[in-house]
Amino acid sequence: SQKIEQNSEALNIQEGKTATLTCNYTNYSPAYLQWYRQDPGRGPVFLLLIRENEKEKRKERLKVTFDTTLKQSLFHITASQPADSATYLCALGNTGGFKTIFGAGTRLFVKA
Amino acid sequence: DTAVSQTPKYLVTQMGNDKSIKCEQNLGHDTMYWYKQDSKKFLKIMFSYNNKELIINETVPNRFSPKSPDKAHLNLHINSLELGDSAVYFCASSPPGLAGTSTDTQYFGPGTRLTVL
Numbered sequence: 108s109q110k111i112e113q114n115s116e117a118l119n120i121q122e123g124k125t126a127t128l129t130c131n132y133t134n135y136s137p138a139y140l141q142w143y144r145q146d147p148g149r150g151p152v153f154l155l156l157i158r159e160n161e162k163e164k165r166k167e168r169l170k171v172t173f174d175t176t177l178k179q180s181l182f183h184i185t186a187s188q189p190a191d192s193a194t195y196l197c198a199l200g201n202t203g204g205f206k207t208i209f210g211a212g213t214r215l216f217v218k219a
Numbered sequence: 220d221t222a223v224s225q226t227p228k229y230l231v232t233q234m235g236n237d238k239s240i241k242c243e244q245n246l247g248h249d250t251m252y253w254y255k256q257d258s259k260k261f262l263k264i265m266f267s268y269n270n271k272e273l274i275i276n277e278t279v280p281n282r283f284s285p286k287s288p289d290k291a292h293l294n295l296h297i298n299s300l301e302l303g304d305s306a307v308y309f310c311a312s313s314p315p316g317l318a319g320t321s322t323d324t325q326y327f328g329p330g331t332r333l334t335v336l
Contacts, residue, residue, distance in 0.1 A: 141324065150223075150309050150327030151262070196262065205250065205274045207325065209262040 109135040111210035113197055119216045120187055128182040128213045130197030135208070137199035140173055140180050145194045145212065154195075155182075187217045222246050223328040225310050231334045232300055239296045240331045242310030250274075251293040252325065253285060254309040262309070268293055297333075305335045 112131045120126050130140070139158045143151035157164045157173045157180070164171045170183040184191050194212040223244045232238055244251065253265040267275035271287040282298045293310060311325040 148330070150311070150330050151325075153324050153326070156324055194260070205267040205269065206264055206277075208264075209254075211259060211261050 109133070109199075109208055111135075111197055111199060111208060113195075113210040114213045115211065117214040117216055119218065122188060122217055122219050124187055126184040126187045126191065126215055126217070128195050128197075128215065130180040130182065130210055132178050132197075132199055135178075135199055136175075138202040139200055140171075141198040141200065141207070142169075142171060142180075142182050143196040143198060143209075145196055151196055151209075184215075187215075189217045189219050191215060192217050223310060223312055223326050225308075225328040225331050227331060228329065229332050229334075231336065233336055234300055234302060236300050237296070237298045238300060238333070239294055240308055240310075240333075241292070241294045242328055243292050244310075244312040244326070244328075245291065246312055246314070246326060248312035248326070249290060249315045250313045251287065251290075252311040252313075253293065253295050254311065254327075256307045256309060256330070258306070266293075266295075300333075300335045302335050305333055307332050 110133045139156055141156045142154045144154055145151040155166055155171045157171050159175050168185045172181045194214045196212040197210040198207045200207045226241045250269045252267050254262050256262045264277050265279045266285045268287045284296045287293045307330045309330045310328040313325045
């Protein structure tokens, strides 16, 4: 069955450093991959989408890579800030939409 | 000017009761969804609706019945509530893609925390 794996352990980093989160998947060939941010008690918020024919995408301090051979995406936050502390969810989907599969998320703590 | 809203935010009820959760989006999107997030934080899709029509039903027990009176609303009615139904339920919507598809970039509501005692 389709499976998405994200680091279940929390990631603790110092302010100013680069945070790198990993998303691995199996038994799936997604047309695109998304990253969402979720704060406690709130719904997920869309951050970035990268398509299967794209290797890398950037938005401000965020960078996402997508390796369809390794079946892996890396999500980077450069110059991290305490306000970046949240849970980050990886999600996969196919063209046509309607069904997105989410990972369980990785909790990020950025210490001042 | 909330984009996706849900009511109520909290719902505490006894086993066996019937309850409803309402969702409204003012984004003009064609596609709406219901997700369940359990205690392990997995966000699992339950239903997808496109233009008021059911597209995806992810083997959800038929005690759960979604209803879409119009494109802006997708309500969730749950009959005979069970302990295992306790979770946070999220509504979401997404803009249309090409030819009746969805772009799948989703806008989530704030969630409804359901506790079944």
